[in-house]
Each structure stands twice: as structure tokens, then as C-alpha cells.
Amino acid sequence: MVQSRVVMLIDFDYFFAQCEELRNPVIKNKPVVVGVYSGRTEDSGAVSTSNYIARKYGVKSGIPLFLAKRSLEGTDAVFLPVDHKYYTQISDNIMQILSVYASSLEQVSVDEAYLDVTVQVSGSFENACLYAQKIKQDIKTQVGLSLTIGVGPNKLVAKIACDSQKPDGLTIVKPEEAANFFAILPVNRLLGVGKKTFARMEQMGIKTIGDLAKFDIQRLVSMFGKVLGLYFHNAANAIDNEPVVFTGEAESISKINTLKQDTRDLESILQKTSELIDIIHNEVMEKGYSFKTISIYVVTVDLLSKSRSVTLEQPVKAKEIIKRHVCLLFEKYLSESSLDIRRVGVRVSGFSKEQLQQKQLSSFFG
DNA sequence: GTATGCTTTCGGC
DNA sequence: TTACGGCCGAAAGCATAC
Numbered sequence: 001m002v003q004s005r006v007v008m009l010i011d012f013d014y015f016f017a018q019c020e021e022l023r024n025p026v027i028k029n030k031p032v033v034v035g036v037y038s039g040r041t042e043d044s045g046a047v048s049t050s051n052y053i054a055r056k057y058g059v060k061s062g063i064p065l066f067l068a069k070r071s072l073e074g075t076d077a078v079f080l081p082v083d084h085k086y087y088t089q090i091s092d093n094i095m096q097i098l099s100v101y102a103s104s105l106e107q108v109s110v111d112e113a114y115l116d117v118t119v120q121v122s123g124s125f126e127n128a129c130l131y132a133q134k135i136k137q138d139i140k141t142q143v144g145l146s147l148t149i150g151v152g153p154n155k156l157v158a159k160i161a162c163d164s165q166k167p168d169g170l171t172i173v174k175p176e177e178a179a180n181f182f183a184i185l186p187v188n189r190l191l192g193v194g195k196k197t198f199a200r201m202e203q204m205g206i207k208t209i210g211d212l213a214k215f216d217i218q219r220l221v222s223m224f225g226k227v228l229g230l231y232f233h234n235a236a237n238a239i240d241n242e243p244v245v246f247t248g249e250a251e252s253i254s255k256i257n258t259l260k261q262d263t264r265d266l267e268s269i270l271q272k273t274s275e276l277i278d279i280i281h282n283e284v285m286e287k288g289y290s291f292k293t294i295s296i297y298v299v300t301v302d303l304l305s306k307s308r309s310v311t312l313e314q315p316v317k318a319k320e321i322i323k324r325h326v327c328l329l330f331e332k333y334l335s336e337s338s339l340d341i342r343r344v345g346v347r348v349s350g351f352s353k354e355q356l357q358q359k360q361l362s363s364f365f366g
Numbered sequence: 367g368t369a370t371g372c373t374t375t376c377g378g379c
Numbered sequence: 380t381t382a383c384g385g386c387c388g389a390a391a392g393c394a395t396a397c
Contacts, residue, residue: 015379016379035384036383036384036385037384038383038384038385043382044382044383044384045383045384046383046384046385047383047384048379048384048385049379061378061379062378062379062383062384063383064382064383064384065383065384066382066383067382067383082384082385084385108388109378109379109387109388110379111379112379191389192389192390194376194377194389194390194391195376195377195390195391196390196391196392197390197391225367225368225369226367226368227368227369250387250388251387251388252386252387252388253386253387254385254386254387255385255386256384256385256386257384257385258383258384258385293372293373295373295374299383299384303382303383305375305376306374306375307373307374307375308373308374309372309373309374310373311371311372311373342383343384343385345385345386347386347387
């Protein structure tokens with residue numbers, strides 16, 4: 001008999017706010033709101049994360065800071081600006097500790113990682129329960145943070161298990177339970193089922209993952225194509241063979257800022273993007289990347305976003321090339337739109353890294 | 367038709 | 380009544396290639 005894998009998804013609870021509680025435990029029993037301040041006016045900006053006390057007042061990720069402030073009026077709420085460096089340090093520390101617990105670790109974001117622990121728990125989900133508790137305890141003791149863990153036979157199930165109980169949760173879904181666990185969930189909980197596909201599936205009478213699991217596979221293939229159709233069929237039946245693999249470098253590097261004032265003056269836009277490009281270019285050079293694609297990102301006064309990009313024939317690395325293409329892209333964009341611009345951003349992607357490969361080879365031999 | 371790759375938009379954190 | 384960040388990868392939509 002083929003033994004099931006045992007895969008965990010570990011999610012750090014309300015991460016940024018919990019980091020702030022760690023730094024200053026006095027705030028722990030107060031509403032804590034971590035926000036990005038745009039610098040325009042005193043309260044201009046948005047909530048990045050809040051602790052669960054603040055969430056009781058409806059203060060959650062993405063809402064405007066002044067709204068959060070209003071909702072928390074009369075409480076002893078603490079508002080703090082994001083400190084990415086500090087959170088990344090803590091995250092790196094936790095990832096380092098977690099990596100020892102697994103055969104492979106795949107970091108998904110600053111506060112999430114998949115672990116393949118099949119070997120460590122001898123393929124037993126009973127062992128996995130104890131093992132997960134041990135991991136939680138270890139991070140609590142060594143770092144002082146709480147985590148939520150989902151365990152399943154693959155990444156797909158682990159993820160949905162993890163989402164089902166937070167914070168400080170532990171949910172285990174055994175292989176034989178996965179189908180029932182999935183059946184009642186709305187189909188858009190599956191990766192790959194966005195707004196459009198969700199609407200299409202609804203038309204076909206598919207609302208839950210259970211509906212999708214029972215749906216005729218041939219018809220799925222004829223509707224969505226071979227690759228997607230088979231993927232949907234498998235996913236709905238909780239089948240997922242994606243391995244837990246070490247995550248490589250980021251695929252894009254971007255920087256975005258809010259302008260001091262709304263404008264469509266090319267000079268002032270280029271002045272701001274020039275600052276952003278300096279930072280991006282530094283980072284790209286540090287990593288020894290070349291890049292092929294350069295994009296600009298615009299948020300207009302009505303808060304809608306647009307982007308434009310160009311892909312070059314050859315990978316390049318010069319800062320001047322970014323600046324030149326950013327200028328061209330903005331000239332083009334401005335000729336197409338008449339709205340004032342509130343925020344601007346720059347992104348580079350399509351990396352290649354001959355240098356890095358050389359480095360790896362030489363360090364392998366050296 | 368299916369695969370592939372590019373551009374733009376969407377949505378989670 | 381309006382109000383509102385910064386980043387990333389995935390989704391969606393299209394063009395082109397086989």
C-alpha cells in the first residue's frame with residue numbers, strides 16, 4: 001500500500017501585530033493596529049494587520065487608518081507603523097527553527113510555510129498531532145509567538161485545514177476524512193477558481209467542492225481544457241501531488257509610493273519613480289540579477305489601479321535602462337488617461353542569474 | 367484545439 | 380459623504396505557435 005504524505009501548513013497568527021506585542025508586551029491586552037502611513041496627512045494610510053482585540057471592533061487588514069481610529073475611539077488602542085525589517089528578522093528566525101522539523105520547507109510568505117514531515121512522523125497522523133503541538137510549544141518558548149497549523153495528506157488539504165481554525169489552532173485532516181471535509185466548502189476556496197471561473201461553475205450547477213468532485217470529468221475537460229479540467233477534478237477530490245519544495249528567490253521586485261499630491265506632471269512623477277528605481281536597482285544588483293520586464297503601476301485619484309509593461313529582447317541590468325523605459329511607459333500612459341495620479345510604482349521581473357549559478361558552482365567546489 | 371508566453375488586473379496578506 | 384498601503388503571485392485575457 002502507498003503511504004500518504006504528511007504535510008503541514010504553518011501560519012503565524014496576526015503576524016505583524018504579534019511581533020509588536022512581542023517587542024512591547026504591555027500592549028498585549030489592548031487593540032493593536034499596525035498600519036502603513038502614506039505621509040500625506042497625519043492619518044492617511046491603511047491597516048496592514050491588527051490583533052484579535054482590534055478585530056472585534058471591525059478593524060481589519062486594508063481599511064483606511066482614520067476609519068480604524070474612529071472605530072477604536074474611546075479605547076486604549078495602540079497604532080504603530082509597519083517595521084518590515086523587524087518582522088523579517090523574526091520570520092527568518094522561526095523559519096530556521098521550523099526547517100529542522102521537516103524534510104523540506106517551502107516558505108510561501110513572510111508568515112506562512114509548508115513542511116513535509118512524513119518521515120519525521122513515520123507517516124502517522126496520530127504522531128503528527130503530537131508533533132504539531134511540539135512545534136507550537138517550541139516556537140512559543142524560543143520565540144514567543146503563537147502559530148496555527150493545518151495538517152493533511154498534501155498542501156491543498158493542509159491549507160484548507162489551517163484556515164478552518166485560527167488563531168493558535170491545530171486542525172488535522174486525515175486522508176480518509178479529506179473528501180468530507182472538502183465537500184461542503186464553496187468551490188472558490190480552491191486555487192484556480194477565481195471570480196470568472198466561479199460564475200461559470202455556478203452556471204453548471206457547481207457550488208461546492210463536493211458538487212465539483214461529483215461532476216463528470218469528461219465534461220469538465222470539455223469546458224475548461226485538459227490541464228485545467230483534470231486539475232479541478234483532482235483538487236475537488238482532495239488529490240494534490242505538488243511536492244513541498246524549497247522556495248527560490250522572488251520572481252519580481254517592486255516598489256510603490258504615494259505621491260505628496262495628485263498630479264499628472266511627468267517631471268514630478270519621474271522624480272518619484274527615480275527614487276523607487278534607485279532602491280529596486282540596488283536590490284537587483286545585490287542579488288546579481290538581470291531582468292527582462294519593466295512595469296509601471298499607477299493608482300489614480302479614484303483609487304483604481306492600472307499597469308503598463310514592456311518586455312525586452314535581452315536581459316539587461318542597467319539602471320538607466322529602467323529609467324528610460326519607465327519614462328516611455330509613463331508618457332504612453334499619460335497620453336491614454338486624463339485622470340490625476342495618486343500613487344506610482346515600478347516593478348522589474350523576468351530575472352535571470354548566470355552569476356548566481358556560477359557562484360553556486362564555485363562554492364560547491366570551493 | 368492545445369500549449370505557451372506575454373500583458374494587465376485581481377486579490378491575499 | 381468621502382475616506383485608502385505596499386507588495387507579491389495568481390488569474391484572466393489575449394496573441395501566437397504548433
